[in-house]
Structure formats: structure tokens, C-alpha cells
Amino acid sequence: MNDHRLKHSVNLSHRLPSLAETLALGLPLATTLAAALWLAQGLPDARDLAYSQARDDLRALRSALLLPVPERPQLPDTAQGLETLVREGSLKQLPLDPWGRPYQYRYPGQAHTYELFSLGPDGVESQDDVVVWNLYGGR
Incomplete structure (x- = not known):
């Protein structure tokens, strides 16, 4: 057993x-x-984060640009540029895009009333630009 x-x-x-x-x-x-x-x-990868940062910056720049300011009854022209936003106190400083370049601004614009955009990673106007009028689709 x-x-x-x-x-x-x-x-x-x-x-x-x-x-x-x-x-x-x-x-x-x-x-x-x-x-x-x-x-x-x-x-997200670094490329996604860079594009996201550019979209956020462009939204902030657009808000400051369209903010009613008594000293500025209309949008600054291309020659006055975005520096106007710093001079009038709407922004403390102008950001650089995620690729280290200034954001581009034109008023009047070529295809829109005004144009506000980043030249994207290649630094030239092309399909990879981040544009305020189409933040998720480029030009």
C-alpha cells in the first residue's frame, strides 16, 4: 500500500x-x-509631434492676429509682419516652427485673405507645409 x-x-x-x-x-x-x-x-513619432506643434503654434498666432486691437484696425500687411503682434503686446515673442524657422505671413495673401504657415521640414513652399487655412491637409 x-x-x-x-x-x-x-x-x-x-x-x-x-x-x-x-x-x-x-x-x-x-x-x-x-x-x-x-x-x-x-x-506618436517625432514627425507627428513636430506637425502637431506647428498646428498649435499656428492656432495661437491666428488668435493673436485676429484679436481686435484698437491700435490696429486691420491686419498688418506683409511688410509689418507678425512682429506687429509682439510690438502691440498680443504676444511676448514669436515662436519658431518645429524645424527652427520663422512662421510665414502674407497680407494680402495670394490665395486667401491672409496666409499664415510653416514651410514644413523641407523649408520651401510645398505640399508638406502646415497652413492655417487647412491645418491637417497642407496646401
């Missing part, structure tokens, strides 16, 4: 885990892996 108990205890120590035990051990690991993969896919 002792031999039977010994064999029985050996068999119990080598049994396969139940489905509940497998899930209890494997589910947290699978969940963690899935969350890590999801986060890695959803994190």
Missing part, C-alpha cells in the same frame, strides 16, 4: 495544470504583452 501512495503522489506532482491555472498564470502575461504592443503602435 505504501508503494501505491508513493506512485500516487508522484503522479500528482507531474500532472498537467488545469485550464483555470493556465488562465490564471497566462492571462496577465498575455494582457501585458497586448497592452505593450498597443501602446507602441499608438505613440
